[in-house]
Amino acid sequence: MKAALGHRVFWVGMIATAVLVVLLANVHLLYVAFSSQPGCVPHLKERGQTSGQFRAAKSAC
Template sequence: MMAGQKNVAAAVRPGLLGWKGLSLMGALAAGLLLAAANAHLVYVALVSQPDCVPHLKDAGATGVYRAARSSC
């Protein structure tokens, strides 16, 4: 090595913020966001209970929808 040149390889160190690190952090953030959204959907589904709505309770004719099991 010449006296006036610096060791460039020692100065450039691939660390956590290289393209691989950024890709991994982006994938981790996307995975955490997806898991949080799914957990929120499960929480809302378990906590919220719909109110009882009026519906026909007698035997239905063909083509008419009825509640499978009334909760009222």
């Protein structure tokens, strides 16, 4: 009886740990999304001379 309870406690702990890791990863992603400024990255300011060179449609910086 004690062995079955020990296994159950182990698996409940493992599942709780996995859920906590997923939640913390999502909190971190939200923090980075709201604290960063992805519009302020280096990019071409003028039209490129060769094909395949792109510039930002609207600069945020």
